[in-house]
Amino acid sequence: MNIIMQIRRIVLISVLALGAVSLLLILLGISPLTIGITLAKGSIFSWLKFNHVLSVWIPLLLCSCGLLFTFRAGLWNIGVEGQVICGAIGATLVLRLDNTGLPPAALLSLALFSSFLAGGLWGALAGLLKTKGGVNEIFGGLGLNFVAQGAVLWLILGPWKRAGMASMSGTDLFPRELWMWIPPGWRVAPAAMVLVIIIFLLTSLILNASQFGLKIKAAGFNPQASRLFGIRPGLVGFTAMSIGGGLAGLAGGVQVSCVYHRLIPSISSGYGYLALLVVMLAGYKVTPVPIICLLFACLAAGSIQLPITLQIDSSLSGVIQGALVLSGLLVYGLQQGKSRGH
Amino acid sequence: MIELADISKNFGKVQALHKVSLKVQSGSIHGIIGENGAGKSTLMKILTGFISKSGGDFFFHSESIDLHSPKDAREIGIGMLYQEPLDFPQLSVLDNFMAGGTDFSPVKQRTILSKLCNSFGFNLDPENKVEELTIGERQQLELMRLIRDGAKILILDEPTSGISVKQQELLFDALRSLKDDGAAILLVSHKLEEIKLLCDEVTVLRHGKIAGYQKRPFAHDKMLQAMFDTLPASQPPAVKHIAGEPLLDFRKVSSKTGRSGLHSVSTTIRSGEVVGLAGVDGSGQSVLLRTAFGLLQPESGSISRFQELETCAFIPADRLAEGLIPGLTIREHHILSKKTGPIITSKSGLEKTRDAIKTYSIRGTPKTEVENLSGGNLQRLLLSLISADIQLILMENPTRGLDVQSAAWTWKHLHARLKAEGAIIFASPDLEEIMEQSTRILVFYNGSITLDTPTKATNYQQLSRAVTGERG
Numbered sequence: 001m002n003i004i005m006q007i008r009r010i011v012l013i014s015v016l017a018l019g020a021v022s023l024l025l026i027l028l029g030i031s032p033l034t035i036g037i038t039l040a041k042g043s044i045f046s047w048l049k050f051n052h053v054l055s056v057w058i059p060l061l062l063c064s065c066g067l068l069f070t071f072r073a074g075l076w077n078i079g080v081e082g083q084v085i086c087g088a089i090g091a092t093l094v095l096r097l098d099n100t101g102l103p104p105a106a107l108l109s110l111a112l113f114s115s116f117l118a119g120g121l122w123g124a125l126a127g128l129l130k131t132k133g134g135v136n137e138i139f140g141g142l143g144l145n146f147v148a149q150g151a152v153l154w155l156i157l158g159p160w161k162r163a164g165m166a167s168m169s170g171t172d173l174f175p176r177e178l179w180m181w182i183p184p185g186w187r188v189a190p191a192a193m194v195l196v197i198i199i200f201l202l203t204s205l206i207l208n209a210s211q212f213g214l215k216i217k218a219a220g221f222n223p224q225a226s227r228l229f230g231i232r233p234g235l236v237g238f239t240a241m242s243i244g245g246g247l248a249g250l251a252g253g254v255q256v257s258c259v260y261h262r263l264i265p266s267i268s269s270g271y272g273y274l275a276l277l278v279v280m281l282a283g284y285k286v287t288p289v290p291i292i293c294l295l296f297a298c299l300a301a302g303s304i305q306l307p308i309t310l311q312i313d314s315s316l317s318g319v320i321q322g323a324l325v326l327s328g329l330l331v332y333g334l335q336q337g338k339s340r341g342h
Numbered sequence: 343m344i345e346l347a348d349i350s351k352n353f354g355k356v357q358a359l360h361k362v363s364l365k366v367q368s369g370s371i372h373g374i375i376g377e378n379g380a381g382k383s384t385l386m387k388i389l390t391g392f393i394s395k396s397g398g399d400f401f402f403h404s405e406s407i408d409l410h411s412p413k414d415a416r417e418i419g420i421g422m423l424y425q426e427p428l429d430f431p432q433l434s435v436l437d438n439f440m441a442g443g444t445d446f447s448p449v450k451q452r453t454i455l456s457k458l459c460n461s462f463g464f465n466l467d468p469e470n471k472v473e474e475l476t477i478g479e480r481q482q483l484e485l486m487r488l489i490r491d492g493a494k495i496l497i498l499d500e501p502t503s504g505i506s507v508k509q510q511e512l513l514f515d516a517l518r519s520l521k522d523d524g525a526a527i528l529l530v531s532h533k534l535e536e537i538k539l540l541c542d543e544v545t546v547l548r549h550g551k552i553a554g555y556q557k558r559p560f561a562h563d564k565m566l567q568a569m570f571d572t573l574p575a576s577q578p579p580a581v582k583h584i585a586g587e588p589l590l591d592f593r594k595v596s597s598k599t600g601r602s603g604l605h606s607v608s609t610t611i612r613s614g615e616v617v618g619l620a621g622v623d624g625s626g627q628s629v630l631l632r633t634a635f636g637l638l639q640p641e642s643g644s645i646s647r648f649q650e651l652e653t654c655a656f657i658p659a660d661r662l663a664e665g666l667i668p669g670l671t672i673r674e675h676h677i678l679s680k681k682t683g684p685i686i687t688s689k690s691g692l693e694k695t696r697d698a699i700k701t702y703s704i705r706g707t708p709k710t711e712v713e714n715l716s717g718g719n720l721q722r723l724l725l726s727l728i729s730a731d732i733q734l735i736l737m738e739n740p741t742r743g744l745d746v747q748s749a750a751w752t753w754k755h756l757h758a759r760l761k762a763e764g765a766i767i768f769a770s771p772d773l774e775e776i777m778e779q780s781t782r783i784l785v786f787y788n789g790s791i792t793l794d795t796p797t798k799a800t801n802y803q804q805l806s807r808a809v810t811g812e813r814g
Contacts, residue, residue: 221668
């Protein structure tokens with residue numbers, strides 16, 4: 001794949017998606033240009049708004065990195081939402097501990113580690129269901145999403161309910177010293193930014209330049225033949241699911257410790273599903289993922305402005321994201337068909 | 343009823359059929375026999391309208407007809423019973439019976455089904471799911487469906503492989519009664535015994551040409567001669583090493599995998615041996631190789647390895663689908679097999695890959711994705727991936743799809759790298775290859791070893807008899 005073809009692909013996808021969305025808007029009597037300006041104003045035209053974009057970008061990129069592992073192994077990890085929730089529960093569990101005697105920084109690190117572990121276990125469970133129980137990972141993941149959603153509600157309304165009265169708005173806020181440090185004027189924790197960049201670089205290194213990454217790819221492309229190379233495709237798939245779940249769990253941990261400072265029912269914010277779209281649009285490749293995450297984060301953050309300024313529902317951002325992914329899949333499909341000579 | 347006159351078929355430069363003529367009368371069973379690659383499948387595909395002939399004429403009731411599609415073939419009453427049943431395993435027997443028909447009344451079709459069952463002595467429950475049936479029962483169902491659709495010309499492809507003796511008797515009785523009712527039946531088989539039992543006349547194909555034709559009573563030896571040709575007595579390879587220590591020991595190994603599975607197979611492979619597994623495709627050779635490598639677990643019996651599994655390599659027949667990983671490059675395959683360090687740099691494995699490309703004359707670069715390589719190059723790549731310390735090489739059809747030069751190269755290479763403490767086990771449907779390359783031969787028939795002999799102690803006649811199911 002040469003660079004010219006890549007650029008052509010990006011241009012094609014953008015033109016197709018923007019064209020489709022613009023057409024839809026024009027039919028509805030809304031100027032696409034106004035929408036564009038509003039979205040931009042709501043996302044990148046001010047430092048505060050851009051901070052909001054980043055706060056979406058971090059968990060989205062974490063989930064996407066996890067998905068890169070599972071897609072590379074040929075698995076459809078649809079259970080990212082559940083894994084994010086489990087990660088959030090894992091982090092909350094640590095941050096609610098009393099009298100640990102540990103300094104806040106240690107406790108926060110422990111919370112993130114715990115979120116990685118909890119998400120990883122949830123992913124591993126889907127992997128186990130697949131390799132040992134023969135349950136397709138799509139159904140396993142979907143089922144586990146519902147279980148996790150049920151668990152978080154039960155915790156919020158039951159054992160971890162607010163002092164006085166249980167509320168759907170979540171658990172009690174953690175003590176101030178257990179909030180991840182955010183500089184004045186910022187809305188994202190620098191620590192989370194550093195973490196996500198390191199995770200992305202590691203993902204890139206493992207998947208593109210390591211023996212283990214090559215094994216994941218081999219097992220994903222041809223499980224049968226990979227066994228002749230001494231690879232155990234079941235084990236590789238299970239490991240990929242665990243890593244994918246762990247990274248999604250970390251996203252949940254970041255949501256709890258850096259954004260909400262408590263556990264809320266909608267802690268996953270749909271990032272699990274959105275990340276699926278990101279990775280598909282990236283053509284399952286590592287490099288474009290952070291940029292697409294940023295674009296999607298801009299759309300998500302910018303769309304908050306739509307109801308305020310234009311009285312249009314913010315779900316329009318979802319329409320644009322969907323149009324992008326569909327165009328992406330279409331262009332990939334067409335180009336692949338062409339290269340196979342159909 | 344039908345007549346083929348000088349039918350030819352070319353695939354590019356390859357001539358699969360050359361002026362094949364034969365007649366099938368109504369009320370008779372005509373056998374077609376020949377080795378793998380003799381042109382039997384091509385002939386059947388032409389008769390069923392899947393591919394068109396390149397030359398010659400097809401007559402139906404003395405009228406020249408062109409079959410352009412399977413539909414054309416069906417309309418004049420040609421029905422084919424495939425080796426692998428073409429049915430819907432998740433559906434019931436009755437649903438399968440109704441599929442493809444024109445009348446979908448369950449009550450009526452159930453009556454027709456049970457009448458047909460009674461007349462042939464088949465015992466099928468209309469409510470049973472097809473996936474619960476044996477291959478033989480699925481075949482019975484398929485046969486009744488063809489009859490229901492009014493098939494007057496029946497083509498059967500290796501109908502007895504994978505079915506029980508009882509089912510075989512039922513099938514033969516059914517075919518005889520169909521014949522008595524005036525059907526024209528074309529039976530394609532490897533098995534001389536069943537041809538002798540059932541057919542009125544037989545045509546032998548070899549290399550796409552007619553090599554023989556006989557009417558009942560059949561002259562057995564002439565038939566074998568036509569099938570396998572009388573080759574100049576080929577020299578088995580000079581025994582490079584004397585068979586030494588046992589490497590691999592099979593004790594009463596049984597398996598249900600594959601068409602015929604394995605039935606209590608016992609044998610010992612010793613160092614220095616080149617063991618050829620002969621037999622019709624699917625007689626148990628592949629199951630043995632895969633069990634030996636550890637890809638399949640036996641249902642019963644034991645396999646003792648006298649060496650570690652790491653010193654064993656397996657090259658499957660379908661190189662691209664089972665042996666290599668499409669999407670990965672030649673270099674990536676070498677990295678996977680050579681166990682370089684945990685981090686892959688731009689130099690990892692590059693030199694070794696370049697060496698391999700040169701030594702094994704693979705037409706590609708380290709960056710070539712394997713799906714872009716041709717058959718011979720794929721085989722050479724697979725060979726290049728076997729590291730030098732491998733003792734036991736297991737190969738399925740080592741020269742399948744290779745041209746003469748590539749095949750010769752492959753064998754030269756394999757013999758050259760065989761060490762005194764190593765061994766090669768290979769399966770091939772080609773007796774010539776087995777005779778020329780192996781020092782010991784195991785002949786498989788229906789999942790059992792029917793002959794185990796040093797190559798120099800056997801001959802073509804004995805082997806071809808064993809392949810077609812005769813003991814001794």
